[in-house]
Amino acid sequence: xxSHSSGWAHEAFAVFGKDWLLELRTRVAxxxxxxxxxxxxxxxxxxxxxxxxxxxxxxxxLLWVVLFFAAVAxxxxxxxxxxxxxxxxxxxxxxxxxxxxxxxxxxxTVLMWALCAVTVPLFLVLMEASVRSGGLFFxxxxxxxxxLACATTAVGAIVAKATMRGALFGVLSFPVALxxxxxSIHATKASWIDDNAWRVATGDLQVLIGxxxxxxxxxxxxxxxxxxD
Amino acid sequence: xxxxxxxxxxxxxxxxxxxxxxxxxxxxxQGFRSPEAxxxxxxxxxxxxLTFVAFLLNAAYSWKxxxxxDPLSDGKANAAAELGMLFAILATATGSLFALEQWGSAWxxxxxETSIVILMLVYAAYFVLRGAVEExxxxxxxxAAYALLAFPAMVFLIWILPRIVESxxxxxxxxxxxxxxxxxxxxxWSFFAGLxxxxxxxxxxxxxxxxxxxxVRRQPDEDTTPEPVLTGEQR
Amino acid sequence: xxxxxxxxxxxxxxxxxxxxxxxxxxxxxxxAWTIVGPNGSGKSTLLRxxxxxxxxxxxxxxxxxxxxxxxxxxxxxxVGMVAPDIALYRSLTALENLRFCARARGLKxxxxxxxxxxxxxxxxxxxxxxxxxxSTGMVQRLKLLTALVHRPPVLLLxxxxxxxxxxxxxxxxxxxxxxxxxxIVLVATNDTxxxxxxxxxxxxGS
Numbered sequence: 154x155x156s157h158s159s160g161w162a163h164e165a166f167a168v169f170g171k172d173w174l175l176e177l178r179t180r181v182a183x184x185x186x187x188x189x190x191x192x193x194x195x196x197x198x199x200x201x202x203x204x205x206x207x208x209x210x211x212x213x214x215l216l217w218v219v220l221f222f223a224a225v226a227x228x229x230x231x232x233x234x235x236x237x238x239x240x241x242x243x244x245x246x247x248x249x250x251x252x253x254x255x256x257x258x259x260x261x262t263v264l265m266w267a268l269c270a271v272t273v274p275l276f277l278v279l280m281e282a283s284v285r286s287g288g289l290f291f292x293x294x295x296x297x298x299x300x301l302a303c304a305t306t307a308v309g310a311i312v313a314k315a316t317m318r319g320a321l322f323g324v325l326s327f328p329v330a331l332x333x334x335x336x337s338i339h340a341t342k343a344s345w346i347d348d349n350a351w352r353v354a355t356g357d358l359q360v361l362i363g364x365x366x367x368x369x370x371x372x373x374x375x376x377x378x379x380x381x382d
Numbered sequence: 383x384x385x386x387x388x389x390x391x392x393x394x395x396x397x398x399x400x401x402x403x404x405x406x407x408x409x410x411x412q413g414f415r416s417p418e419a420x421x422x423x424x425x426x427x428x429x430x431x432l433t434f435v436a437f438l439l440n441a442a443y444s445w446k447x448x449x450x451x452d453p454l455s456d457g458k459a460n461a462a463a464e465l466g467m468l469f470a471i472l473a474t475a476t477g478s479l480f481a482l483e484q485w486g487s488a489w490x491x492x493x494x495e496t497s498i499v500i501l502m503l504v505y506a507a508y509f510v511l512r513g514a515v516e517e518x519x520x521x522x523x524x525x526a527a528y529a530l531l532a533f534p535a536m537v538f539l540i541w542i543l544p545r546i547v548e549s550x551x552x553x554x555x556x557x558x559x560x561x562x563x564x565x566x567x568x569x570x571w572s573f574f575a576g577l578x579x580x581x582x583x584x585x586x587x588x589x590x591x592x593x594x595x596x597x598v599r600r601q602p603d604e605d606t607t608p609e610p611v612l613t614g615e616q617r
Numbered sequence: 618x619x620x621x622x623x624x625x626x627x628x629x630x631x632x633x634x635x636x637x638x639x640x641x642x643x644x645x646x647x648x649a650w651t652i653v654g655p656n657g658s659g660k661s662t663l664l665r666x667x668x669x670x671x672x673x674x675x676x677x678x679x680x681x682x683x684x685x686x687x688x689x690x691x692x693x694x695x696v697g698m699v700a701p702d703i704a705l706y707r708s709l710t711a712l713e714n715l716r717f718c719a720r721a722r723g724l725k726x727x728x729x730x731x732x733x734x735x736x737x738x739x740x741x742x743x744x745x746x747x748x749x750x751x752s753t754g755m756v757q758r759l760k761l762l763t764a765l766v767h768r769p770p771v772l773l774l775x776x777x778x779x780x781x782x783x784x785x786x787x788x789x790x791x792x793x794x795x796x797x798x799x800x801i802v803l804v805a806t807n808d809t810x811x812x813x814x815x816x817x818x819x820x821x822g823s
Contacts, residue, residue: 161741167721171706171713177706239704243763246698247721307531311524315514325511328504330532332538335546361710362541367534375527377446382520382671500725526729538697 161252170249170255172231173263181234186227190272193219205281212280212344217321217334219276221301222323222332229322231257231264250377258369259367265298266294266332282345289351290344296361297337303365304330307372311378318360329368336352336360395431397576400424404569417485422476424566428574429473430498432581436466437501440508441533445524453596454589456522459529460512461588465581467505473498493543500539504532619682620646620695620770620801622667624819628675629662636662640676640772646770649797649814652805654821660805661700663819664775667803668698671812680740680771694722697764700775707749711759714748716821726766734762738788753780759790768802778808786810 176182197215200206235241244253273294277284284290305326312322338355343350404424414462443459477495478488489495511528515521620803627640636659644650665671669692680687680695687695705714715731738758748756751770757777764772777789788823793814796802804814 163723164721167717170720171717174707174713175706181753195497238707239702240706241537242700242703243705245670246668246693246696247718252721270389281476308528310530311531314520314608314733315511315524321510321514325507325528328507329535331500332535332542334541335539336542338548340811348755354547355472360586364538367533372532378523379527380601516632595631 155357155364161249163250165255165259166329168244168253168326169259171254172260175234177306182227182230183267184265185230186223186264186268187271189226189273190219190223190268193222193248194276194279195270201280203281204279207267207280208284209346210342213338213345215280216273216276216341217297217338218302220265220268220272221330221334223272223302224305225267225323225326226243227264227268228302228326229309230262231260231306239299240378241316245381250380252378254306254310254376256355257310258302258372261302261309262299262351265302266295269294278332284345286344286346286350290341292356292358293337293344295342295360296358296365297340300333300337300361300365300368301330303346303368303372304333307376312374314379320348333361333364391577393576393579393583397573397580400569400572402574404573407565407569419480420566422480422483423569424573426473426476426480427570428577429469429476430494431574432577433469433498433501435503436462436469436475436581437536438443439494439535440466440529444529447522447526449528451519453522456526457592458585459526459587459591461592463505463508463529465584465590467502467509469581470498471507472608473504491547493540493547496547497536497543500537504536508532511596618766619681622771622801622803623681624667624676625679626676626750627663627666627673627678629659629666629671630674637666637673637821638675641817644803644818646803647697647797647799648816649793649802650686650818651812651815652803652821653807653817655807655814658822660821661702661775661805663743663821664693664698664700664803664805665791668696669693670698676810690768694767696768696771696773697767698721698775699760699764699777700773700774701779701820703760705756705759705763708747710747711735712744714759719766722767724767731766732768735759738762754782754785756787756799757781759789761788761820765792765796769819772796772807773804774802774804776806776808778805778806778811790814814816 197219198204204212210305235244248256276282305322307321308326308329313326315321336357341355345355347353400404404421439462440459443455443462447455474495477492477498481490481492482493484489508525508528512525512552515524622644624640624642627637628635629637640663654660662671665672669678669689682690682691682695696782706717709717712731712735714774715734716728719726719731719817732741732744739762740755740758740762743751743755744803748759752758757780761777761779772793772795774789781789789811792802793802797815802815803818804811806812
């Protein structure tokens with residue numbers, strides 16, 4: 154029939170492809186996540202009108218709070234759906250734990266990026282937030298959302314095994330997501346109003362990258378114990 | 383030492399003595415708005431230290447459990463978390479009371495106090511997770527995995543909090559332990575020693591309760607090779 | 618080319634309640650065997666342990682190829698399994714399900730090859746329909762394909778004939794027969810029609 158190729162990169166790719174194919178067909182996670190974010194931003198926009206009266210750090214915090222809770226609404230789907238539809242064991246038979254984790258992490262990362270692509274422009278418009286350092290802001294959003302995915306994917310796997318409902322997910326992921334959240338807020342505010350924005354935010358970006366460099370291997374290490382019965 | 387009645391009595395006497403000393407022997411501190419209330423630091427700091435020690439223990443036993451799958455390690459991780467929660471509550475309470483006296487408000491976004499509160503959130507999440515899983519080995523496995531994810535995250539948090547809090551709340555006054563008078567340091571570490579003894583005692587007691595519960599749960603007609611109870615335990 | 622599976626004192630407890638205890642057995646390819654026992658006796662649990670989906674509480678399951686012990690990764694490549702509670706992706710088509718299994722296992726196959734496979738179980742006309750639209754018999758046939766696409770030496774079947782009509786049973790029988798000429802087939806069942814697939818390897822239940 155064909156030859157076997159070694160290594161789990163192709164496994165991760167296959168899982169990623171399969172998850173996105175399913176997602177585009179059912180749109181469950183995307184729907185939950187985007188709907189939550191848009192609703193929150195619009196509600197905040199109404200409540201805080203006129204937004205010019207709101208301080209920059211409050212807006213920055215609000216943006217990331219919305220992104221975090223939207224993530225909570227959707228990032229555990231990728232594991233919960235496997236348990237709910239009883240396809241998890243099929244996946245275990247076919248793919249190694251590392252392949253599953255990396256594939257799902259990639260899925261969650263792209264999901265976060267899609268969420269940001271919709272939410273951030275909407276937020277900037279409704280909140281009348283002007284960005285002084287566009288390059289920095291883009292970098293912060295990119296790294297911060299990726300870091301959020303890195304922080305929460307393994308936790309989502311834990312929640313899916315503990316209970317099929319994702320209700321636990323917020324409680325468990327908040328402490329783990331807090332470090333990237335805090336520095337993202339700080340760097341976002343810098344990119345909006347500070348003069349030497351890049352210099353102010355360098356430390357934050359370093360923390361984000363360092364955080365991902367630590368949490369991804371840590372997650373990989375423990376994932377096998379979460380995923381395999 | 384903490385097993386015997388004598389040991390416990392001694393610990394009790396020691397803690398009582400140190401507490402009394404903290405009020406009668408220790409002079410009121412200079413440079414504080416309410417010098418008398420500064421005595422709180424003798425009780426607050428040991429609690430804070432112990433909650434972090436407990437967190438370290440929780441992570442260590444979780445790691446050990448995943449390697450060995452020994453249920454005893456899971457029991458130890460859980461016991462450490464319970465004690466960690468207890469001391470985190472005590473640390474927050476004593477810290478708040480002090481802050482109320484010193485600065486007039488119970489909460490000041492001090493980085494240290496904030497990290498203890500987040501640590502409480504981690505403990506709470508840990509217990510919620512354990513409560514959600516029925517099966518023993520699954521519960522142990524999943525909570526150990528979570529503990530090992532929360533640990534590096536908390537390390538990051540403790541590292542970055544001072545920077546973030548300072549820049550977001552520039553009017554914050556940091557409570558520093560630097561430059562404490564000798565008398566305070568002596569009293570503080572004496573109290574710590576006593577509290578550590580209490581910690582160890584409660585830890586072992588909790589483990590013993592867990593083992594007895596496990597024995598009760600076991601079916602009566604199963605062949606019972608005696609479970610090894612903690613060696614040297616008398617009561 | 619000898620494949621062996623060894624069960625060494627396998628036991629499984631759920632919260633101290635024993636489901637399996639002291640199961641030891643050995644099979645050497647080629648051949649087919651059954652695992653029999655009434656409902657609730659732990660057949661599915663044992664099969665899952667053999668498949669590597671569950672870790673036993675005691676003992677171990679060892680796969681040997683030419684005397685050499687298999688790693689977890691090679692074990693995954695060596696096993697195909699069909700069970701009622703292991704589902705396919707209902708929102709994906711038959712072809713997409715097959716394609717995923719093949720790609721994830723690193724098989725270099727083209728759609729043409731997969732379509733030919735579907736042909737063999739009379740699913741070719743429904744290749745581009747989602748599994749959600751399939752009948753139980755069709756689902757079972759597709760599951761068999763996903764379990765065999767990588768030509769595993771070991772095939773594990775959990776109650777394969779349940780909910781199948783005569784034609785379906787015939788297909789299962791054929792597959793078991795063919796697989797048993799080269800590899801190992803283990804069938805967990807309490808269906809009298811399936812008892813003659815092979816010698817009972819393990820009898821469960823009191």
